[in-house]
Amino acid sequence: SQKIEQNSEALNIQEGKTATLTCNYTNYSPAYLQWYRQDPGRGPVFLLLIRENEKEKRKERLKVTFDTTLKQSLFHITASQPADSATYLCASHNAGNNRKLIWGLGTSLAVNP
């Protein structure tokens, strides 16, 4: 079955370093991937979308890559800050059903001052 998998282990990094989060997909080829941020007790907030024909997308300190060979998207936060601490979710459409997204479990990021 189609799956989106994210590293379930929490990521702890030092302020100022680059955080790199991984999203792997299996058993299908999504046309795009979306990344969201979720804070405790809040709904997810959209950050970036990358299409399969785009190698890289940037927005301020955020960068997303899409490698169709590795079936993987990487999400980078450069010059990380404690305010970047949150759970980051990867999502994409269901191959047989464009109406809904399938979601990874999310990776928790903690940026330590």
Added chain:
Amino acid sequence: DTGVSQNPRHKITKRGQNVTFRCDPISEHNRLYWYRQTLGQGPEFLTYFQNEAQLEKSRLLSDRFSAERPKGSFSTLEIQRTEQGDSAMYLCASSAGTESNQPQHFGDGTRLSIL
């Protein structure tokens, strides 16, 4: 603030009771989604509306769950005869246009606790 609004934010009820949640999407958005999320999990799709039409409902959703979007604006999600396993965060999201890749805008959810 013209984001997605959900009410109530928290609901505590006894097992067996019925509950109803409301979602007010961003006004120009024609698509509306309901999700359920438990701790440590990603959002789980429940149902989807395009305008007032309910186009899809998850097979995971039992007959105790029903959703409406009567005028293509706000939506309600009702759970009848609540069970312990219904305890979760219920999220509503809306999006614009007809392309499935449009970003979804989420409310802050209704947290349901079943005693």
